[in-house]
Amino acid sequence: MGRGARARLRQGGLRLRVSALPIAQCALAAALAWFVAGDLVGHARPFFAPIAAVISLGVSLTSRLRRVAELVVGVSVGVLVGDLLIERIGSGPWQIALVVGLAMAVAVFADGAALLVAQAGSSAVLVATLLPPGGTGGLDRCVDALIGGTVGVLVAAVLPSDPVGPVRREARILLDELAAVLQRTAGALRDRDPDAAAEALRRARASQPLIDGLRSALHGGQEITRVAPLHRRRRRVLRRFHELAERADYAMRNTRVLVRRAYTALCDGEPAVPELADLLDETAGAVRALAEQLDREGDRERAREPVLDVVRHVRALAQRRQPGPSEQVILAQLRSIALDLLQATGMTREEGLAAMRGASPP
Numbered sequence: 001m002g003r004g005a006r007a008r009l010r011q012g013g014l015r016l017r018v019s020a021l022p023i024a025q026c027a028l029a030a031a032l033a034w035f036v037a038g039d040l041v042g043h044a045r046p047f048f049a050p051i052a053a054v055i056s057l058g059v060s061l062t063s064r065l066r067r068v069a070e071l072v073v074g075v076s077v078g079v080l081v082g083d084l085l086i087e088r089i090g091s092g093p094w095q096i097a098l099v100v101g102l103a104m105a106v107a108v109f110a111d112g113a114a115l116l117v118a119q120a121g122s123s124a125v126l127v128a129t130l131l132p133p134g135g136t137g138g139l140d141r142c143v144d145a146l147i148g149g150t151v152g153v154l155v156a157a158v159l160p161s162d163p164v165g166p167v168r169r170e171a172r173i174l175l176d177e178l179a180a181v182l183q184r185t186a187g188a189l190r191d192r193d194p195d196a197a198a199e200a201l202r203r204a205r206a207s208q209p210l211i212d213g214l215r216s217a218l219h220g221g222q223e224i225t226r227v228a229p230l231h232r233r234r235r236r237v238l239r240r241f242h243e244l245a246e247r248a249d250y251a252m253r254n255t256r257v258l259v260r261r262a263y264t265a266l267c268d269g270e271p272a273v274p275e276l277a278d279l280l281d282e283t284a285g286a287v288r289a290l291a292e293q294l295d296r297e298g299d300r301e302r303a304r305e306p307v308l309d310v311v312r313h314v315r316a317l318a319q320r321r322q323p324g325p326s327e328q329v330i331l332a333q334l335r336s337i338a339l340d341l342l343q344a345t346g347m348t349r350e351e352g353l354a355a356m357r358g359a360s361p362p
Helices: 003-040 048-057 064-087 095-110 114-129 137-158 165-191 194-205 209-225 231-269 274-293 301-319 325-345 349-357
Strands: none
Touching: 003 114, 003 137, 048 137, 048 194, 048 209, 064 095, 064 114, 064 137, 064 301, 095 114, 095 194, 114 301, 137 209, 165 194, 165 231, 209 231, 274 301, 274 325, 301 325, 325 349
16 A cells, blocks of 8 residues: 555544534434424424434534524425415426525525525425425424434434544644744744745645634534533633633734735845744744644643743844845744744733833843
């Protein structure tokens, strides 16, 4: 077996381990929803119940409660429009087009959420092709959707996923990318390479999906703590990660400004002292020190000293020589990044500024 095949197997195994519990939740919820709607309530072939259960959970585990509402409302709109029209106009290609178009138009007018609109359209198709018009099938499908969504939420509450694990992984990915951009920029300055600086700038500008991924994971984790009593005590941890997400976002924005200035300076042939590249490498190391503390929920304060070392060395460089225009911008951005990182460790802005003022140069 080649190295590439082994790497794909490892990645597949990792994805499977990460998603094992959500998959188990979906499987259990689908079975329970079918049992409740079919055996307990007595609906014939309640296929909407397991579908609703799986959709309400979802492997991504975000916006679960809203998905349940969208699912039930979407099914109801589609069934209602389809049932009212098909009984009068019959079933056929143009009837299906009319019913689906009207159902989706009503859903868009009512809310416009993607799941609601899609469910309205698919439910209208089912009514137009499978369900007998004018019967009780439409009402039964709405009840099935409600049963499935409710079962999904209950399974999530009784068998909850880890609300912090995905957040920690996304935070680590974002911080690693921030450190990589700083390190790439340091190499570009050291080698006087505008192309390397342009690549670092491209990576910095392409980091928004990582920030969005962290915020999405936070939203999912907060939702789990709302519906799962076992994990409510972890709300405090998620609040700390929420602050880290905001500060990491600001740090990346400041890094974009820094890299853009470095790229401009290299293109214009402006000089830069070697110590400047060393400071960027040191800042990247401070970011990695913060990332290493994410697995230790109470020890994030240990990452403060490497950040304060950066502040000391920035101040020492500024005192030792008069920086050029681009160097002044880069040093100012390094101070801003340092403040962002200090706040990511749990300091307030005032505490961070006080710590930076008290960091004497070596």
